[in-house]
Amino acid sequence: MTPKKRQGQLIVLSGPSGVGKSTVIAELLSERPDIYFSISFTTRQPRVGEADGVNYNFVSRETFEGMIARDEFLEYAKYVDNYYGTSLKVIRDKLDAGIDVLLDIEVQGAAKVREKCPDAVLIFIMPPSFEELSRRLHGRNTDEEEVISGRLRTAREECKQIPNYDFLVVNDTVSAAAGQIISILVAEGCRTKYHADMMEGV
Ligand code: 5GP
Secondary structure (H helix, E strand, C coil): CCCCCCCCCEEEEECCCCCCHHHHHHHHHHHCCCCEECCCEECCCCCCCCCECCCEEECCHHHHHHHHHCCCEEEEEEECCEEEEEEHHHHHHHHHCCCCEEEECCHHHHHHHHHHCCCCEEEEEECCCHHHHHHHHHHHCCCCHHHHHHHHHHHHHHHCCHHHCCEEEECCCHHHHHHHHHHHHHHHHCCHHHHHHHHCCC
16 A cells, blocks of 8 residues: 655744744754745845845845735735745645645744644744843844844734744754754654554554
8 A cells, every 4th residue: 555645744933033943943954854944035134144045035025015916925924014925836836745844934924824724833932031032132233222122022922922833942952942843743743634544444
């Protein structure tokens, strides 16, 4: 019997800006290179060291609004005055090919994914404390003080959405956080609903 090819797993990772998500994601992808990381579209300006098509697809507001009008996003949201969105076509193609897809998105987008894709696994990454988050945002040295305090306020609001997530991971150390996410994904893959073929003939 050939096992039925299953759809890829849609994985959503959210967490306050500055929590170290990108570093955790880099570690996770080095352990699980089979996972496809979705490159979002955004209207925000690239930060130093960011490249178009690598960290984000950086587009103008007009281009982004055109994509909204053509219904090209699985989800999109406005976050600190900029648009961020996930291309529907890319995600659908990967999942249909049986490839697991990772989205790094904020809480409004995650809520939309939850509605549209109930099988998605939603993971929230927390900082060990808000004091530590403030230290990390200042240490990054890329944003103005006003932007940082906005991000800290947003972070507190975002944490109120934790009950909408399936799992909570505290980013104390990068390797421990990545390890926990890997364990979550292993457990998800073992769910009985994905192994109905094993029951055939029982
Ligand atoms: P940053 O500007 O720090 O790169 O990202 C700001 C926030 O936008 C982060 O919380 C990040 O997860 C979120 N984000 C990035 N891409 C997307 C996306 O495609 N959709 C949504 N809803 N949020 C996104």
